[in-house]
Amino acid sequence: MLLRHTSVDVAERNALTVNPAKTCQPIGAMYAALGIHGCLPHSHGSQGCCSYHRSTLTRHYKEPVMAATSSFTEGASVFGGQANLLKSIETIFSVYKPEVIAVHSTCLSETIGDDLNQIVQKARDDGKVPEGKKVIFASTPSYVGSHVTGYANMVQGIIRGLVERHAEPTGKLNIIPGWCEPADMAEIKRIALAMGADVTMFPDTSNVMNAPMTGKHEFYPRGGTTIEELSRAGDAAYTIGLGPFTAGPGTEMMDKNFSTPHSIQDLPYGLAATDRYIMALKRVTGGDVPEELNTERGRLLDMMTDMHQYLHGKRVALFGDPDLLIPLTEFLRDLDMRPVQVVTGTPGKAFARRMKELFEGRNAQINVKNGQGADLFLLHQWMKNEPVDLLIGNSYGKYMARDEDTSFLRMGFPILDRVGHSYFPYVGYTGALRLLEKILGLFMDRQDRDSPEERFELAM
Amino acid sequence: MSTSSSLPFEDFREDVSKAYPSKVGKKRMKSMIQATPGGPSEIQANVRTVPGIISQRGCTYAGCKGVVLGPTRDIVNITHGPIGCGFYSWLTRRNQTRPETPESENFMTYCFSTDMQDEHIVFGGETRLKEAIQEAYDLFHPKAIAVFSTCPVGLIGDDVHAVAREMKAKFGDCNVFGFSCEGYKGVSQSAGHHIANNQIFKHVVGTEDEAPEGEFRVNLLGEYNIGGDAFEIEELFEACGITLVSTFSGNSTVSHFARAHHADLNLVMCHRSINYLAEMLETKYGIPWMKVNFIGAAATAKALRKVGEYFGDEALKARIESVVAAKLTETEEYAATVRGRTQGKTVMLFVGGSRAHHYQELFKELGMKTIAAGYEFGHRDDYEGRKVIPDIAVDADTRNIEELKVEKDPDLYRERKTPEELETLKAKGLEIADYEGMIPDMDPEAFVIDDVSHYELEKLMEHYKPDLICAGIKEKYAVQKWGVPLKQLHNYDYGGPYAAFGGARNFYEEIDRMVGSKLWDMVTPPWMKPLEPRPVEIL
Numbered sequence: 001m002l003l004r005h006t007s008v009d010v011a012e013r014n015a016l017t018v019n020p021a022k023t024c025q026p027i028g029a030m031y032a033a034l035g036i037h038g039c040l041p042h043s044h045g046s047q048g049c050c051s052y053h054r055s056t057l058t059r060h061y062k063e064p065v066m067a068a069t070s071s072f073t074e075g076a077s078v079f080g081g082q083a084n085l086l087k088s089i090e091t092i093f094s095v096y097k098p099e100v101i102a103v104h105s106t107c108l109s110e111t112i113g114d115d116l117n118q119i120v121q122k123a124r125d126d127g128k129v130p131e132g133k134k135v136i137f138a139s140t141p142s143y144v145g146s147h148v149t150g151y152a153n154m155v156q157g158i159i160r161g162l163v164e165r166h167a168e169p170t171g172k173l174n175i176i177p178g179w180c181e182p183a184d185m186a187e188i189k190r191i192a193l194a195m196g197a198d199v200t201m202f203p204d205t206s207n208v209m210n211a212p213m214t215g216k217h218e219f220y221p222r223g224g225t226t227i228e229e230l231s232r233a234g235d236a237a238y239t240i241g242l243g244p245f246t247a248g249p250g251t252e253m254m255d256k257n258f259s260t261p262h263s264i265q266d267l268p269y270g271l272a273a274t275d276r277y278i279m280a281l282k283r284v285t286g287g288d289v290p291e292e293l294n295t296e297r298g299r300l301l302d303m304m305t306d307m308h309q310y311l312h313g314k315r316v317a318l319f320g321d322p323d324l325l326i327p328l329t330e331f332l333r334d335l336d337m338r339p340v341q342v343v344t345g346t347p348g349k350a351f352a353r354r355m356k357e358l359f360e361g362r363n364a365q366i367n368v369k370n371g372q373g374a375d376l377f378l379l380h381q382w383m384k385n386e387p388v389d390l391l392i393g394n395s396y397g398k399y400m401a402r403d404e405d406t407s408f409l410r411m412g413f414p415i416l417d418r419v420g421h422s423y424f425p426y427v428g429y430t431g432a433l434r435l436l437e438k439i440l441g442l443f444m445d446r447q448d449r450d451s452p453e454e455r456f457e458l459a460m
Numbered sequence: 461m462s463t464s465s466s467l468p469f470e471d472f473r474e475d476v477s478k479a480y481p482s483k484v485g486k487k488r489m490k491s492m493i494q495a496t497p498g499g500p501s502e503i504q505a506n507v508r509t510v511p512g513i514i515s516q517r518g519c520t521y522a523g524c525k526g527v528v529l530g531p532t533r534d535i536v537n538i539t540h541g542p543i544g545c546g547f548y549s550w551l552t553r554r555n556q557t558r559p560e561t562p563e564s565e566n567f568m569t570y571c572f573s574t575d576m577q578d579e580h581i582v583f584g585g586e587t588r589l590k591e592a593i594q595e596a597y598d599l600f601h602p603k604a605i606a607v608f609s610t611c612p613v614g615l616i617g618d619d620v621h622a623v624a625r626e627m628k629a630k631f632g633d634c635n636v637f638g639f640s641c642e643g644y645k646g647v648s649q650s651a652g653h654h655i656a657n658n659q660i661f662k663h664v665v666g667t668e669d670e671a672p673e674g675e676f677r678v679n680l681l682g683e684y685n686i687g688g689d690a691f692e693i694e695e696l697f698e699a700c701g702i703t704l705v706s707t708f709s710g711n712s713t714v715s716h717f718a719r720a721h722h723a724d725l726n727l728v729m730c731h732r733s734i735n736y737l738a739e740m741l742e743t744k745y746g747i748p749w750m751k752v753n754f755i756g757a758a759a760t761a762k763a764l765r766k767v768g769e770y771f772g773d774e775a776l777k778a779r780i781e782s783v784v785a786a787k788l789t790e791t792e793e794y795a796a797t798v799r800g801r802t803q804g805k806t807v808m809l810f811v812g813g814s815r816a817h818h819y820q821e822l823f824k825e826l827g828m829k830t831i832a833a834g835y836e837f838g839h840r841d842d843y844e845g846r847k848v849i850p851d852i853a854v855d856a857d858t859r860n861i862e863e864l865k866v867e868k869d870p871d872l873y874r875e876r877k878t879p880e881e882l883e884t885l886k887a888k889g890l891e892i893a894d895y896e897g898m899i900p901d902m903d904p905e906a907f908v909i910d911d912v913s914h915y916e917l918e919k920l921m922e923h924y925k926p927d928l929i930c931a932g933i934k935e936k937y938a939v940q941k942w943g944v945p946l947k948q949l950h951n952y953d954y955g956g957p958y959a960a961f962g963g964a965r966n967f968y969e970e971i972d973r974m975v976g977s978k979l980w981d982m983v984t985p986p987w988m989k990p991l992e993p994r995p996v997e998i999l
Contacts (some may be wrong), residue, residue, distance in 0.1 A: 001562070002569050005600050015591035016599075017543065017575040024544025046611055046643035047509065048519025052548035054934045059552075064938035066914065071511045074860050077615060077644045084511040091512030094481050095915050107542045108611035108644060111581055142542035143576050143612065215983040217918065217941035345543070372575070396550070399569055 002399040006377060008384045018377035019396065021319045022345025024142035027053040028150030028179065028246075029104035029157070030067055035185070035203020036158060037224030038099030040092055041067040044085055044114065045106025060414040061182075061209045061422050066219060068092050068101075072108055081114045082122070089123045093130055098220065099227055100162070103137040104154060110141035134227060136161025146346040147413070148245050148321050151179045155250035158202060162227055165234035165258045172236040173284055174260065175201040176250050178243020178267050178323040179413070180427060182206040182223070187425035188242065188268065188277075194290050195281040200233050201225065210422040234258035238284045242277065243267045243323035244350060267323050268427045269435070270331025271300055296429035303436055304335060310443050310460075317341040317383050319376060319393040320412035322351045328392070328411070330358050331432065340366055340388060343379040347371030376400065390442065407442040411435075467923045469494045469907060476919045484510045491910040495902035502848075503899075505910040506839040508647045508857065514914035516810065516836040516932060519643035521545055523652025523837070525608040527733060528660070529639075531555035531684050531709045532717070534565040536602045538572040540589050540620060541610025545643070546573035554951050556688045557711050565602065565713075572596060576612065585618045593627045597634055604664070604714045607638040614642035635714065637663040647857050648837035648911075650813065653733035654861050660708070660717060661740050661864065666872060668718035674703025676771050679723040681738055681749070682730030682814070685710025687956020692963045693754050699783045701776060702767060708734055721745040724876045725770055727752045727763070731895045732813030732835070732842050742893070743866045746873045748882060751891040756821030757791040757964040766890050787961040794965050795825050798972045803827035805927035805975050808920060810912045810935070811949040813838045817898035819930060819949060822958070822967050828975075831926060832907035833898065843908060845897035914938070927975050943983050945974040 003019075026043055030053045033041040043050035050069035057065040068091075070076070070084040085103065092101055103116055116137040129135055138157030140150040155176060175192055177185050186206040192199045207223025233254070239262040241251025247264065254260045268277040274297070278289060314337045318325055322344055329339045342355060351370045359366060367382055376393075380400045383391070391401050394412040401408035410418050411426065425431040444460055451457070467475070473492050477485035490504035509515040518526075521539075526549045529537055539546035550571035559566045574592045576585050593605055605627070607620045620638035628636040641655045678697070683690050690710030697704050705723040706716035726738050726749035738749035750770065752763035761784045768777040805828045809816040816833045823830055840848050877885070886892045899908060909916060917935060920926075921942050929939050930949045939946040947953060947970070955970060957963040 004563070004566060005570070007599070011595075011599065013595050013599075015574060015588045016538070016595040017546075017571075017573045018599075019550075019571050020543050020547050020573060020575065022543060023547040024542050026544070042512075046519045047515060047517050047648070048522050048643040049544070051516075051518035051522070051934070052544065055552070055932075056548055058933050058937060062937055064941065065934070066514060066938075068512050068514050071509045071513075071515070072611075072644045073508055073647065073857055074644055075856065077611070077642075087510065088512030090481055091484055091510055094484075095479050095512075095913075096514070106611070107544075107576075107581075108615070111612040111615045141578070141581075142544050143578050143581050146543070211941070213941055213943075213983065215941075215943045217938045219918075372577075377570075 001403050003380060003403050006380045006384070008381065010378065010381045010385075013373060017375050019380075020345050020375050021343050021379070022146035022148070024107070024147060025140035025145055025150030025153065026104050026106055026142060027056060028147035028152070029102070029138050029140045029154035031057060031179065031205070032151045032154035032158070032203045033102035033104070034065070034208050035205040035224055036100055036102065036162070036230070037226045038220045039102050039224065040096055040098035040100070042069070042088060042092065042101050042103045043067060043106060044070045044081060044103050044116065045108040046072045049106045056414055059416045062419065063209050063211060063422070064217060066096075068096070070109070077108060077112060080112060081109050082119050085114070085119045086123055086126065086128060089135060090128045093128070093133060096219065098133070100134040100136060102154065102157065103135065104140045104150065104157070105138070106140070107142035110139065134161060148179065148323070148346045151246045152249045155203065155247065156253050158230065159250055159253050159257065162230040163233045163254070163258065164231045166232070168235060169237065170232055170235045171198065172232075173197040173199050174233050174236045174239040174254060175199055176239060176241045176247040176254075177201060177203070178241070178246030179321065180243075180267055181421050181425065182209045183421070183423050183425040184267075184427040184431065187428045187431055191268075191278065191293065191428050192281055194293055195278065196285050196287045197281055200229050200236060202230055202233065234260070236260055238262065240265060240280050240284070245322045245346065245348065266327040269324065269327040270334065270432050271297070271304070271429065272330055272334060273327035274428050274432065293429070300429040300433050300436070303433060307436070307440055308336065310440055312336045313338060314390060314443065315340050315388040316390045316392060317379060317388040318391075319343040319379055319397065322346055322348065322370070324412055326351070326354045326358070329355065331435075333358060338364070340386065341379055341382045342366065342368045343374045343376070344370045345374055390439065407446055409438055409442060472907075472919070472923060476916050479915060484513075488913070488916075493908050494904070495899050495906045495908055496904045501844060501899070503840060503843050503908055503910055505835070505843060506647060506650060506837070506858070507855070509911055515911060516934060517648040517911060519649065520641045520645040520652035520655065521608060521610055521643045522549065523649030523733070524639050524641035524656040525549055525652070526553055527649060527684065528653055528656035528709055529606060529608075530568070531557065532712045532714065533557040533559060533568050534602060534713045535604045535606050536567050536572055536596050536600055537606050537608065538574065538592055538596060539608050539610060540574045540585065540613050540618070541576055542612065543573055543575045545610045546571050553684075554686050554954070555710060556685050556691065558691070567600070567602065581612055581616055584616055585613065586623055589618065589620065589623050590627060593623070593636060597627075597631055602634060604635040604637075607636070609638065609640050609642050611643045614640065614644070635663065635667075645860055650732065650837040650839065651857070651861050654736050657734060657736040657740070658862055658864050661737055664714060664717040665741070666718070666721045666745070666869070668715055670719065671722040672703060672705050672719060676701065676767070676773070676776055677703045677705050677723045678725045678727055678767065679705050679720050679741070679747075680707040681726050681728045682734035683707055683710045683959075686950070687952040687958065689754075689957045689959035689963060692957045692960040696760070696764070696783065696960050700764060700780045708737060721747070721872055723747055725750065725767070727767070728895070729754065730814040732838055735895070740864060740866045744869045744873065746868075746875045748877055749893055751895040753818050753821065754959045755818035755963075756825055757788055757795065757961055758825065759818075759821045760960045760964070761788045769888055769890060770885060791961045791964050795968050798968045799827045801972055801976050804829065806831045806924070807928045807930065808832040808926045809930040809949065810834050810836065810909070810917065811931055812836055813842055815949045816930075817842070817901065820901060822964060825964065826968060826971055828928075828971070830902060830906055831924060832909060832920060833902065834909040834912050836911065838910065841895065841897060843897050843899050843910070845900065846895050928971065943980045945977070945980065947971070947974060
């Protein structure tokens with residue numbers, strides 16, 4: 001057994017996390033910053049943080065992930081990291097020539113109390129930031145929240161540093177996607193364009209984290225929201241945030257800072273969440289839903305109804321991030337599957353509340369835990385006590401899935417051992433269709449593998 | 461690369477250093493030399509990376525927890541800090557391990573962390589750590605629990621060593637020890653290796669009396685069993701009748717470490733990460749050490765023969781010769797079949813602290829030319845040989861890392877070889893307590909670049925476009941976008957083993973695949989190629 005020390009008995013733990021269902025803030029900040037065109041993320045801390053984040057993002061995307069570090073030494077840790085950050089800014093603009101440097105802090109620089117606002121201002125005052133170039137920043141202490149929080153914090157850093165309000169309104173719609181894949185971001189934008197909206201979307205990692213092979217490494221790939229677009233985002237008519245945890249705080253900030261009316265929706269995973277996204281778009285654009293989206297919805301529902309017998313009653317364990325887990329659980333519920341165990345290491349009362357709401361008035365038994373003590377060790381113990389038919393989560397789930405001989409669908413972050421997530425969306429109706437196809441494939445392959453010979457079916 | 465027509469080294473060095481702010485450029489110049497004998501031979505290494513430079517390097521925690529302690533299966537390794545450090549070092553280094561039975565302890569698939577929150581940063585994390593250790597003990601009853609400090613732990617002043625002592629005394633049957641391996645210490649992973657060596661030596665080595673049986677007993681130091689390399693070497697030793705007491709630390713257990721003092725020879729693979737332990741084992745227990753390399757078929761044969769020479773036993777030598785005879789010719793014959801396709805191809809290696817050197821052996825066997833190489837976290841001695849150690853200036857970053865004061869153990873010290881015997885062995889070409897470094901093995905024209913930056917790597921691609929680059933995950937996909945294959949030499953691209961004879965064959969196959977593929981020629985679509993002068997009928 002791969003996880004041979006995971007016992008069936010669940011003992012109360014207070015201080016020891018075993019096999020976490022979250023990681024730390026800075027990697028989320030780095031990912032969000034990659035969604036700005038011409039941006040070099042910068043990690044203000046030890047070299048290891050930057051190296052770990054780049055490695056993890058690279059393994060997930062199989063793409064170059066360029067980012068710099070303040071390379072703290074013991075001296076910097078004692079005397080403060082100002083000199084390191086000033087040096088970094090000078091070196092980066094000299095060698096790597098980005099449009100924007102997006103600085104995020106780490107547990108190290110936060111613990112010693114480095115003030116990014118003050119240091120970045122000093123860099124500007126000292127003439128280390130060339131004309132027309134930008135340095136933005138976000139405070140992302142690793143001992144608060146999770147990678148999810150880091151993404152949300154960098155989105156706010158982008159707004160503080162790059163979004164402006166001018167006299168002329170643009171009438172455009174801002175979309176702030178929560179943490180999802182580049183292919184998902186492209187799909188979110190496609191749906192909004194199909195609805196007739198004139199869209200500024202940020203961050204946007206499509207064509208950055210799924211860049212083509214052309215025989216040349218584009219240090220700053222073609223994708224990402226441009227600083228010109230961002231500078232006019234404060235003049236937009238409306239902001240839709242997708243994902244209360246990762247996009248919510250930024251969306252509210254747009255309203256607070258620029259009086260842009262807003263709504264916060266779930267990321268559009270599954271039929272109902274996509275319906276809500278399209279309704280939100282319809283409220284803003286006032287237009288009709290085009291035939292192409294009606295057709296896509298119809299196709300999804302077609303597969304849902306046609307294949308219902310293979311899905312009904314199937315027990316599912318899930319782990320990942322709140323903005324994925326909430327709409328995904330809802331979709332599974334709507335398919336008449338039984339999501340029975342849900343875990344995320346990301347804290348926040350809103351998660352438990354939303355999960356509860358999903359099953360209100362329904363006779364459902366579901367174990368939900370998030371924040372401290374919600375880890376994969378616990379989820380695995382739950383699975384041992386009450387086995388499931390399907391496990392959904394990031395690549396770390398494969399150890400549990402193999403030990404328990406459970407079907408396993410990779411979804412979330414990080415996916416280190418399969419490809420496709422950066423190219424094919426899971427959001428929207430067509431994304432849900434793909435998700436459904438994957439789930440059905442897992443169940444049907446298992447049936448083909450396990451059924452007795454006389455019950456082996458040609459047509460299913 | 462055709463060295464004659466491309467940019468000369470000095471021009472390249474000038475060119476890249478100009479892109480940096482002038483002081484930074486001047487500093488980077490000192491980390492780039494040519495391997496030319498008689499030329500400027502001193503390379504700047506093991507110095508701070510300039511902030512803002514995109515470096516390959518990681519941190520001290522990574523070197524300590526990830527590299528040295530990661531591969532030992534029966535220690536519960538608890539990361540004391542916020543969640544990230546533990547998460548990123550969870551199963552990402554491909555250290556393979558084979559527990560003796562399906563029930564034997566193996567914690568390598570687990571990640572343990574105290575997941576520090578803001579209140580612990582403010583009020584201190586010692587209570588949290590104690591509680592976490594207690595919970596780990598109650599859940600798993602392991603033989604050993606190790607605690608690894610992350611950056612904030614050092615800053616807030618948690619005394620992990622005092623906590624470890626207290627818990628060890630409390631349990632009685634579990635060895636608990638800590639590592640002050642905060643990420644900001646040192647200039648790279650290298651400091652973490654040293655810290656790991658020190659604590660393993662202090663807390664584990666020599667704690668078990670039972671001597672393993674065997675006539676020719678060795679420890680293998682600095683072999684981490686990435687992709688199963690250590691398994692290959694283990695098999696080879698067994699075939700030769702050499703008893704492996706302990707490997708630091710591939711496929712290892714705490715007990716292996718605890719009995720390491722019973723070996724009569726230490727074989728050092730990765731000099732950079734483990735030479736401290738080799739020296740301490742010699743001083744305290746009288747075990748000589750010798751640099752070896754099991755990467756490359758010829759190198760493997762050479763290493764085995766050196767072991768035979770050291771023990772000086774004719775039966776052992778004969779057995780080694782029979783193993784070599786059986787394996788070497790077969791491997792060389794296979795290399796010859798590949799060489800037709802690899803001969804003359806060029807390669808650059810920027811990786812680690814020993815692999816950039818060791819893997820040049822395999823490329824030589826394929827007839828490939830190493831045109832540039834450098835370490836990510838090597839020191840000058842790894843480039844120029846241990847003879848330069850007395851000349852290396854000790855800077856503040858090195859002074860921060862504890863040097864253990866080690867003395868002869870009054871009971872356990874045993875002289876294995878007299879100084880005269882060791883001198884005789886050295887005269888026969890055994891690298892006893894020595895390592896000559898990478899540079900003497902390189903082509904005089906080749907470039908040597910320490911802590912290469914991403915900018916420099918891209919410039920090397922632009923000017924010299926090699927047939928293959930060896931580096932790590934962070935470089936892989938950027939290099940491949942240029943149409944040049946990159947072989948990862950940290951994680952082997954999830955392949956391997958590449959050590960010893962069987963590994964060499966795997967590597968030949970892999971490189972044959974990589975440099976021989978026509979995939980890379982498909983970059984330009986037909987509509988971007990010049991039209992062929994052929995009349996086309998248009999209907």
